[in-house]
Amino acid sequence: MEQHNTATPNHVSSPDASPASPAIIPRAEHGVSRANISKSALKVLYRLREAGFRACLVGGGVRDLLLGREPKDFDVATDAHPEQVRQLFRNCRLIGRRFRLAHVQFGREIIEVATFRAPHEVLNGDDDEEFNGDALVEDGRIIRDNVYGTIEQDAWRRDFTINALYYDIEDFSVVDYAGGMADLKAGVLRLIGDPEVRFREDPVRMLRAVRFAGKLGFRLDIACEQAIPRMAGLLEEVAPARLFDEAIKLFHSGYGLQTFEMLRRHDLFRFLFPATEEALSHEEQGFPITFVANALKSTDARIQEGKGVNPAFLYAVMLWEPVRRLADRLMENGELPWLVALQQAGTAVLADQCAHIAIPKRISLPMREIWEMQPRLEQRRGARALRLMTHPRFRAAYDFYCLRAQSGEALEEGCNWWTRIQEVDEAEQRHMAGMDRPGGGGGGGGRRKRRRRPRRSDGNPAEPQ
Template sequence: MPRIYGRAEHGISRANISPNAVRVLYRLREAGYRACLVGGGVRDLLLGREPKDFDVGTDAHPEEVRGLFRNCRLIGRRFRLAHVHFGREIIEVATFRAPHDSEESEEHEAEMADGRILRDNVYGTIEQDAWRRDFTINALYYDIADFSVVDYTGGMEDLRQGRLRLIGEPEVRYREDPVRLLRAVRFAAKLGFMLDDGTRLALKQFGPLLADVPPARLFDEVIKLFHAGHGLQTFEMLRQYELFARLFPLTEHSLAQEEQGFPITFVANALRNTDTRIRENKGVHPAFLYAVLLWEPVRHEAQRLVDAGESLLPALQQAGAEVLARQAKQIMIPKRFSLVMREIWELQPRLEQRRGARALRLLSHPRFRAAYDFYCLRAHSGEALQEGCAWWTKIQELKPDEQRQMAEVGGSGAAKRRRRRRPRKRE
């Protein structure tokens, strides 16, 4: 039997729920269906956080939901969902799911291979749905019928203890969907929760399962990992549990090296900067994130080509193409983003040329700002680019006439000075 928390035992108020979500809940209830707010929205409300979105669980089938809302569209083949549109806001409505092998389920439409869920439209009861979810804190239901919180899995107690616990046997749940390995890290970093022993110990053991996830799906999962405002902590946890190497093996190999006796800090510094921008409600771009995550292998490969006699720009172009091709085995980066990444990389040598009309033209390049931010992150991470960063920072603050005068004088930085500047080790 579930543990039912009455209205006086929890802090969720309808005033803190999207009016459109409340409208969907009441419409379903009035039509005779059970309707509950479920998942991250309930979890965040109980933690006193503002939910990013509101999802609804119901015993109504997708076609029945569509029949109630003219503004509804059905999406997904692997996991059939109803999206109810209210302008730019979308309320996602999912039918309660049952176990894939359940004989009691009302409808069978599941497909599995090697333990992985390929298609999942097996409908059932709210209790079956709760045990199908990934973590206990995501299996809490706010029932609009009596404003109670329904807990089948002990999620409320885990929430109070700050504990992230996988529902069921870790091996079974991770094999069903290996992306749960990444979700465990993401939620732990986002919420500041500890992983319970079973969930934590299985992360390294089942990390190889990520090789079974389609590379196109992992592209979006990486953005969720690093664009949630806790990217640096997520990065450190992924490396701790040997999952980062499953996503970015070339980068992990580069980060395992030291330069002049010092660890490479570029990725960590860039993710720290991204977290700050997100907290300040500034924009972040997937192409910039991936350019950061793959820069170290690109830089090392380009340097190898330069040492073999290639010029710097062609070396960067060749290195970028090679790294992207090899990375595609793990994560498929759409071309609209990879083109921007390559522009950011290839503009780095041009930022070393700070004299005359070429410098002024670079200011109007559509990727200048991203390349400049990238260049300054390199400077702040130990590369000897501080003078160039300061020069480009200053010229952007000037009027056009003053910019021309500054460009006539130029800067003393040249492509030859790309060695990393590190403080001396103490004897």
């Protein structure tokens, strides 16, 4: 077996610079074990190797294994071209135009196989447009990226040093060109190359930086941290449909609260949810609005407990403050009922938000139902209240209502009532709804509740979360 170089690499400031010899960490000196790698990923790695190609596990899978975490997925990098990968696997399909990939499917599991990428070259000396084979860059932004190269070139094309670690199936070593092992041990998230150049290539890397830092508990490298506020405006040029997917990744990672706080700290959140950021910048009756933070804390707990979460609930939370504030203004100016005001406010806020993050109807319709059920949850008398519990969106709307109570609205009594009525038998439910008394079945409780500062059990105002 070939003896690998064990020299320690120096950090290189640019992916186009000549890389130093990689650090090769032999199997005995790292914690990546085949026992913790998906059997499907191993099949792909072994078959590529047997066909004469170099095959490595790369990216988040290697990073997480080295950190002792369970990887979410396993990605493979190889010198085989996508068409060659497809010839090796009948269960393979090629996807992507901007970035050609092979997906090898084993039941529900998909192993993503990418060909080693090479740097771009300037076309005719024009700094604003580059082309090399099947690559195209305009104004520093990668438009198409199918230039194939070596593992060394591929390493320097990756975004963060900790994602540029390769587990080589040939000898089970970890190959490190960019100093990722040192950054992994130090808890530092460092971009490979000039942060401004890398962020201009793909502005979503700023969101990835915050997501990884929040998820891993890492700190941003100072150069990356300083570049983000200067480059944050580039997010306005990213397709709204792509930002929809990125927002789900940001807040459904199990570390959504930390990510949310980092997004605001680094001036990124306002480019995703501008109306929400504007609403969160205000205080009401002397205390900060904590609804989003409380909801993310609850969502994180559900994810960490292995429970399901719904993107519609997340987006309903994110846009509630703008919807609520606009509905209040519509009620004051037009004397509209609260439900009608909520409907009009929801339509307007969603239209504005979709200019930044595209929200498909399969998400926006449940969002609106959650919002519009809030006034109905304040009506706790008669058959109508009992029927409400059969609504398919009742549980989400109830959770939403109780989060509002937790975050400062005077809804504790209603939250407790709805909690209890779900726990008792049918006879007690009818009693609670006033249906076993003469004249029972009437309405009630439809007034708009005013927000107030929450109280601690000792009677003093609660500290903002």
